[in-house]
Amino acid sequence: MDYSRDVQVACQKILDNCTDCGACVSECKLLQEINEDLTALAARKPSVEEAYSCTLCGLCEGVCPSSLSPRYMFATTRKKAVSDEEVPIEEFKYMFPDRKRNVMKMYREVNGIDYKDLKVDLSLYAAPESCLP
Known part of the structure; x- marks a missing residue:
């Protein structure tokens, strides 16, 4: 394109x-x-x-x-x-979160972190209550 x-x-x-x-x-x-x-x-x-x-x-x-x-x-x-191939995008694909293997997932694996281990302080978000879990 x-x-x-x-x-x-x-x-x-x-x-x-x-x-x-x-x-x-x-x-x-x-x-x-x-x-x-x-x-x-x-x-x-x-x-x-x-x-x-x-x-x-x-x-x-x-x-x-x-x-x-x-x-x-x-x-x-x-x-x-x-x-236009001005950027060597293949070198950066590991950073994309929509890929199976990305830097965030690798970091969590190496450090033994799972999403369930992450604590979220919902008071920091300015979203309607209907949008909060």
């Missing part, structure tokens, strides 16, 4: 709708480190390194008064990089 179009669409949406209010930059350490306004970043398109430096937490979306998604721009840039 060619993700070039997805990256272009994501960047163009920011170029067309961003007011450069700076809300996303003020909340995001990565955007602060890049030290460019969002429209300039979208105009030149993020680098692969920038895309993989984004945690994809979505905070930028949450504070944007225009409901834009720099996160989506970074995510599609990642997809394009993998599709």
